[in-house]
Amino acid sequence: MICSFRFLFGPRWRGALLAAGVGASAGLASWGALAQNIPAGSNLVTAGSAAPAAGTTWILGGPGIYMPSDITLPGGAGLAINGAGNTLTLNDGAGSFGRFLGSAGPYTLDLRDITLTGGNQPSTGGAFYVTGVSSMTLTGGGIAIAGNTASGHGGAIQVAAGIPLLIDADGTVELSGNTAAGSGYGGAIYASSDAEIHGSAIAISGNTAQVHGGGIYTLNGNITVGNADGSTDAVTISGNTNIASNGSGGAFFSSTSASTVPPYLAGKITITGQTVTISGNTAHSTGGALWSQHQGTDNGVTIDGGTITLDDNHSTGAYGGAVLARANVVIGNAASTVALTRNSAVSYGGAVMAFYGDTTASSITVQGGSITISNNSTTGAGSAGGALYTENDITVGGNSMVLTGNQSDFGGAICANGAGGVTLSGGPADISGNTATWTGGAIYANADVTLNATSGDFTFNGNQADGVASAIAFINAAGDATAKFNAASGRAITFYDPIASDPTVGLLTVTAPGPGAVVFDGANYTNPDDLWSEIYGTTTVQGGTFTVRHGAIYGLLAADAGESDPTSFTVASGATLAGGGTGDVRADHFTLGGTLDIAGAGSSASTFTIDSGNVSLGGSVRVKTYAGGQADVLAVNLDGGALTGQTSVNINPSGLGAPTSGNGILVVKVTNAAGPLAADAFSSPSVSKGAYAYDLVQVGNDWYLQSRLSPVPASSGTAAIPTLGEAALALLALLLIAGAVAMLHRRR
DSSP states (O other): OEEEEOOOOOHHHHHHHHHTTTTSGGGOGGGOTTEEEEOTTOBHHHHTOSSOOTTEEEEEOSSOEEOOSOEEOOBTTOEEEEEEEEEEESBOSSSOBOOEEESSOOEEEEEEEEEEEOOEESSSOSSEEEOSOSEEEEEEEEEEEESOEESSSOSSEEEOTTOOEEEEESSEEEEESOEEOTTOOOSSEEESSOEEEEOSEEEEESOEESSSOSSEEEESSOEEESOTTSOOSEEEEESOEEOSTTOOOSSEEEEOOTTSSSTTOOOOEEEEEEEEEEESOEESSSOSSEEEOOOSSSEEEEEEEEEEEEESOEESSSSOSSEEESSEEEEOOTTOEEEEESOEESSBOSSEEEOOOSSOOOOEEEEESEEEEESOEEOSTTOBOSSEEESSOEEEEESSEEEESOEEEEOSSEEEOTTOOEEEEESOEEEESOEEEEEOSSEEESSOEEEEESSSOEEEESOEETTEEOSEEEOOTTSOOEEEEEEOTTOEEEESSOEEEOGGGOOEEEEEOSSSEEEEEOTTOOSGGGTEEBOOEEEEEOSSEEEEETTEEEOOOHHHHTOSSOOEEEEOTTOEEEOSSEEEEEOSEEEESSEEEOOOSSSSOOEEEEEOSEEEEOSEEEEEEETTTEEOEEEEEOTTOEEEEOEEEEEEOTTOOSOOOTTOEEEEEEESOSSOOOTTSEEOOOEEETTEEEEEEEETTEEEEEEEEOOOOOOTTSOOOOOOOHHHHHHHHHHHHHHHHHHHHHHO
């Protein structure tokens, strides 16, 4: 069963109509026996009919036409009204009101270039009330249904008794300034099944409901706005609201109930257009703009278009500043430009909240060529997800992503609670200036976090939680969470803000599998609390470069966390751990299978510290020397533990060329070892610079570069001077002495 109002006449018909001088009585004969001109200033009920015959066409001939009582829609071929740009006022200005009624269809109502306004009913359906029909369709275009009021449901339109509503226009559709007062739902439309609106441009703006659905409310139905093929130029949903403190869905409320069979599978919201703008809507309870109660495994809310903006929507009572859903929420496509900005809620999901239905988990996906998620907030105590909140997974993917200025208690920008994880993919991504009062300055995740920097760099900078720098809080609620930092070749994931995990529930598994760079950089801070990524877990650098520099500290010992399970840090063969300035890695077990590169990029030496009670060496270490007898230093604090294995130290001698003094130039310093270390734990071939050669020499449990004069190398292209052994030199000496004695005898 489909309830449809039909706006039939297309643009060509409108052009012919105007050319023929419609509005003047001389042009009427060409429309046939059932085409009737309604003169300006007329009462439509008397000039037309209270019960027009099927196939009737009314043409409004000028301004001032009004309708002070009801008109019953005909079945069959239905009724067509061409407004020719005029307004039909649904009252006489003296307290008598009219509306369109239908009770025995199927019906069609064809409207073109008309504004319907001024309806005011003491019950439901301020301009249209339809019930008990098999179908009702409204098509056409240039339609404005504005400024109508009902003291119950459906300020402009109510279709009851399980009848879906279809507005299938080829032109523009506007629903604005309508009100469902009393205890009414659906400021513009109340449908007890589906409500579907098509058109070249659609605006649903400034409508008000006392309770739910400031613009549209559906009961056990779905809301669909925009042509399915994406051809609607613009969908604008703005300035809708509800009044009651328990009112939800400032613009749309698509409800479902257990009485449906199967239960909970209605309640979807789908919005499609080349440009979709959802702005300035308010709910005094939940779902500032959209509230979907669908609980299936598919999407509850789908918003698709070329440019999508959700801006300045607010839930002043609880959840979902712009969108609240009990199933999946999907916003955008791979080519979309998406902006979620300045939305707010009191409790969860400043912009979007998706949470568990009775049996299904709900996820949020935001995708686009360009994505901006900024200045969203939750304002209440214990709130979470300044922009996005779900009890399942959150995925954000785009070729350009900006997440800035969002604020909450838990997860300044993103909170994935329950079994939820977070995936950010694409790039470049600027994740900065987000704030959490308690935990997770930018991201709070109960489960896995995956960062895929595939098309640009990711940067976390200036995010805070509880007054200190904080990028990501890994709650690891089930004790088996993973963090995957995957940077493609030539890409970097840089944390100027530290990350942290909850040690009380178990070890976090951290991997860096990509060929690019993962960087922890303390350059922007001096406070130790802002520098330390307190990860209680097992970290494996599988590929690329993992950098800890400029004062940053990465990792925890079990003793740091007051836990018993040991932590680990492994650099796999072919991967690199790098430093710069100062850097520190803390892990109960440290394994070097690849390269440790602590050679500073500047003109001063770096110090890289490994705090670990069990160090297993392999691979190689790279250091650089500097003017003034300095070198990069690897500091190993064994805390009474052991150092095993061997590694090769590759030395860049750029700052050498003078003799060393004392023990030489410190390169490796090992403290708190359980005993003497093997001499070959750190080894290096001699390196030469100027007149000196330099050897890596063990002194106690430290290793130094010590100088010696280099042998003079043979000149290129010149034969080498032969050398004599010790016996030949002794014989030569005897011969010289004998010759000298013979010379003396001759002189005498």
